[in-house]
Structures are given as structure tokens and as C-alpha cells.
Amino acid sequence: MIWMRPARAPLGRPAERSRAEITAAAVELADRQGLDAVSMRRVAAALNTGAASLYRYVATRDDLLDLMIDSTASEYDLPAPTGDWQADLLTVARQARDIMRRHPWLPHLVITRPTVGPQGVDLLEHVLDALADHPADAAAKLEAFALLCALTALFVQNELAAADPGSARQTAYLRHAAALGDHPRISALLATAPPAVTPAAGAADRMETVLVRALTGVLA
Known part of the structure; x- marks a missing residue:
């Protein structure tokens, strides 16, 4: 390298x-x-x-x-772990989201060519430090780090895409398809949970909820 x-x-x-x-x-x-x-x-x-x-x-x-x-990765502020691994990793994820939004080209590269250099090594060390007392094995902790980076990048990509005019057209077509009556589960989804198809709404909260679920599963 x-x-x-x-x-x-x-x-x-x-x-x-x-x-x-x-x-x-x-x-x-x-x-x-x-x-x-x-x-x-x-x-x-x-x-x-x-x-x-x-x-x-x-x-x-x-x-x-x-x-x-x-x-x-030099843009992270990495405070000492608090002992609450979920809170510590969400702090990293929030910063990752902000950094990726400042650099809209970054999410694509994080997903397609994950790279760990000197700054990335410091970030990985911080995540492993936050997970030091977790009983998961070393491989699972590395998977958690990769998952945190990749999922955050995917969420930011969706946020950026939602700002594109094409996103409104996609939502309009989805509603049109649901109104035809051939996809009852999509119709029910749109009727009961419209935020699910509007990525801009509550994106940060949804990202954190999904991250906690995914990280808990990987580290189980």
C-alpha cells in the first residue's frame, strides 16, 4: 500500500x-x-x-x-470510550455521517474500495477499544467495524439521492403502482408507514436504529 x-x-x-x-x-x-x-x-x-x-x-x-x-478519517474526534459500546459506536457513526455528507464522493468509495491507512488505523483502534469488554471474538469485532462504515455510507447515499429530483418521481411511481391494487403489501406499507419511502425524513434516527440492530446481531 x-x-x-x-x-x-x-x-x-x-x-x-x-x-x-x-x-x-x-x-x-x-x-x-x-x-x-x-x-x-x-x-x-x-x-x-x-x-x-x-x-x-x-x-x-x-x-x-x-x-x-x-x-x-482525520476529521473524527475520538474521545475515550465510556464503557457503553453502543453509545460509543453511535458517536462514531454520527461523525461518519457528517464527514460523508461533507464529502459526497466518500460513501461510494467506502463501499466499493474500503481502505485503512494511518488515520483509519486510529479509527479502528478506537472502535476496538470501545468493544474491548464485549465478549465477541476478534473476527466479529472487525466485522462490526466494517458494518458500521458500510451501513453509514449506504444511509448517506440514500440521503443524498433523496435530494435528487428523481427521488420524487420514484416515490410517485411507487404510489401509482400501489394504487393499481396488484401489490397489497406495498399498498399497506404506504398507508401505514409513509416515512419508509421518504428517506429524507428522520434519516439519522433510522440510521441509528438499524445500526444498533445490525451491530448487536454481528456481535452476538
Whole structure:
């Protein structure tokens, strides 16, 4: 992984940039224009340098994505565990939700290419510390960490999608399909629990409820 390699190529001119500067420029670009906008050429342009010079610090775009993912983990505030593992993990999840909403490109990467670098290692250590007194085995605790990250990312993706005009069209079609009478269980769902099809409403509360259920099951 990139963190196991030198921070820059050993040969060539003296260092002009750092991985941290390159990563920050890539994150800022992704925040403004989306992940597809992140390329070595465009990041180099943001730093007023040539793309070739970046390869002295970052070998590939995949390396750059890994650096971007890990850099966001520095935004957590990790207080000492309280002894209540559910409360401690929900504190992590709430912060994860806020971080992912600040970086809308992040949930997709968390799900599709989970990466643990130096900052992520600190986060994992914190979660394991919160679970230190839980009787679950080590494998289950690692699964709980992965589940917490992935489920939070999925919820944030749904929240962001709900803000898209296409979400209202999907809800309208679902109601139309239910009104035809061929799907009685969907009709009953819409009649008795309309928030279930409006992701923007109470998203944080629903996320926490589902997380507690899922984490309790994995750690059982």
C-alpha cells in the first residue's frame, strides 16, 4: 500500500510538494466537482505543477483515492470510550455521517474500495477499544467495524439521492403502482408507514436504529 512506500521517489529534484498537499488538493477538487473530476492532470493543475511531477509522490490514481479516503478519517474526534459500546459506536457513526455528507464522493468509495491507512488505523483502534469488554471474538469485532462504515455510507447515499429530483418521481411511481391494487403489501406499507419511502425524513434516527440492530446481531 502507498503508506508502506517512500513518501516520494528517491531520485530526481528536491521535493516541491508533499503527499498531504496533493491529497488536500484532490479532496477539494472532488468536493467541488465530484469524484470523476479527480485525475492526476487536474490535481496537478490545481497545484500549479505538471502531472508528471505528481508521480514522484503518488504512483497511480488508485493510490490517490486511497490517500483521499484515509485523509477524511482525520476529521473524527475520538474521545475515550465510556464503557457503553453502543453509545460509543453511535458517536462514531454520527461523525461518519457528517464527514460523508461533507464529502459526497466518500460513501461510494467506502463501499466499493474500503481502505485503512494511518488515520483509519486510529479509527479502528478506537472502535476496538470501545468493544474491548464485549465478549465477541476478534473476527466479529472487525466485522462490526466494517458494518458500521458500510451501513453509514449506504444511509448517506440514500440521503443524498433523496435530494435528487428523481427521488420524487420514484416515490410517485411507487404510489401509482400501489394504487393499481396488484401489490397489497406495498399498498399497506404506504398507508401505514409513509416515512419508509421518504428517506429524507428522520434519516439519522433510522440510521441509528438499524445500526444498533445490525451491530448487536454481528456481535452476538
